[in-house]
Amino acid sequence: MKKLFAPIAILLSLFLLVPVQAAPPDLPASHTFYEEMNYLIDKGVIEGEADGSVKPDRPVTRAEAAIMIARLKGLSGTQQATRFSDVPKTHFASGFIAEAVKAGYLTGYTDGTYKPDAPIIRGDMAIVLARVFNLGLGFQNGFKDVSPNMMAYDSVNLIIAANITAGYPDNTFRPKARVTRGQFAAFIARGLEPKFKNDAAIPGSYMKDKTKTYTYRMADGASAVHRFVDVPDRGNLAYGFMWTVEYGGETGEYAELENYRFIAFGWPYSEYDIALPYPVVAGKKFDTFNGDESQVNTITAVNKTVATRYKTFTNATEVTTYDGTRYYMVPGQSTVKTVNAAGKVVFELISVK
Structure with missing residues (x-):
């Protein structure tokens, strides 16, 4: 049976970052999350400490999480009584904290505490991110350290389906690992802007550049x-x-889904x-969706040269399907060409802008 790319219920919890000012002394251009943190600084989501520092490598506290989320959502930070002891x-x-909890983005503990530090x-x-960005489409990844009975x-x-993160090469998500301020900034930025989502990809990713427009020629010439x-x-x-996808006067949607085990296409x-x-x-066989051994595809070539109307690629991976298609x-380009068993081109990249 097909693997589900389906809606998933969301819960809640906590977190965030703190304030900043121009040219943080501890955020050099060489820092992994330099662009993401500056993006959120410009939006007023992050503000520095008294000395102007932003502490990008320090763990994010629950209080800092509330501050950043509230600012992101335009909530008031005026001090007030809370429900937490x-x-x-x-x-x-x-x-x-009070406003972020009231909005449903965060929650406290059953003992009546929030544990802000x-x-x-x-x-x-x-x-938290699933709630903040109102995510509804999920991608069942099968991380070995994330079981169905876990709250997260x-x-x-x-968040994997939303291209906010991709997990780790060993097929783990590490749900108990602490999040730094820089990492949290990156996750928030990826939820907001496609250009940052491009960073939530594995090395050598086959996903397309989310900031570009791709045009393809279909079998009917359109x-x-x-x-x-x-x-x-x-x-x-x-x-x-x-x-x-705008084609034939109609519009459809799909998602590119990727982890360290495969790239897939999902439909809402x-x-x-x-x-x-x-x-x-080369030579690896795989089932695309339904477990039918008569419908197994094969990677028949790697680093293959393939010409398209857009350009000629020398690093293409060729997959031959069970029916001869x-x-x-191509890394960074996704599918660039499809040829059916009769040798007719039915899908071809013609432009990237």
Whole structure:
């Protein structure tokens, strides 16, 4: 049966960052998250400490998380009484915490505390981001350290589908690992802007550049234009950033889904099909979706030269499907050409802008 690319319930939890000012002394241009942190500084989401520093490598606390989320969402930070025994009105983050909790982005503990000084962990981060960005489409990754009975399970699937993170090479998500201020800034930035989502990819990723427009020539000679945009919600279903396809007077959507095991294409509130397994090795066989051994695809060539109307690629991976169709995938370009068993080109990249 097909693997589901489906809606997932979201829970809640905690976290965030603190304030900054121009040219933070501890944020050199060489820092991994330099661009992301400066992006959020410019938006007023991050502010520095008294000395202007932003402490990018320090763990994010729950109070800092509340501050950043509240600022991101335009919530008031005016100090006020809270429902938590460890967050009095005089606490510097009391207003941010109260408003973020009231909005449903964060929550406290059953003992009536919020634990404002406790660090945020990756599992909690996933829960918060899923709520902050109203994510609805999930990608069941099968991380070996994220089980279905974990509170963060659904939210991890949601942020992976949203290209906010990709997990680790050993097929783990590390839900109990602490999150630094720089990392948290990167996750927030990826939730907001396609150009930062490009960073949530594995080395040698086959996903397309989300800041560009791709045009393809279809079997009937017509063009199909693919753009990565923020798709409006429909009814009570959340969509968010996805690839849209304009073809034949109609528009459709799909997502490119990637982890360290494969790249797949998913359809909103439906299934996903594996396009290429990782690592890419000639001769590797794989089932695209349904477990039918008569429908197994094979990687038949790597570093193959393939000409398209856009350009000639010398690093294409050729996949031959169970019915004789051949398609070619290129790192950073996804699928660039498809030829059916009769030798007719039915899909071909013609422009990238």
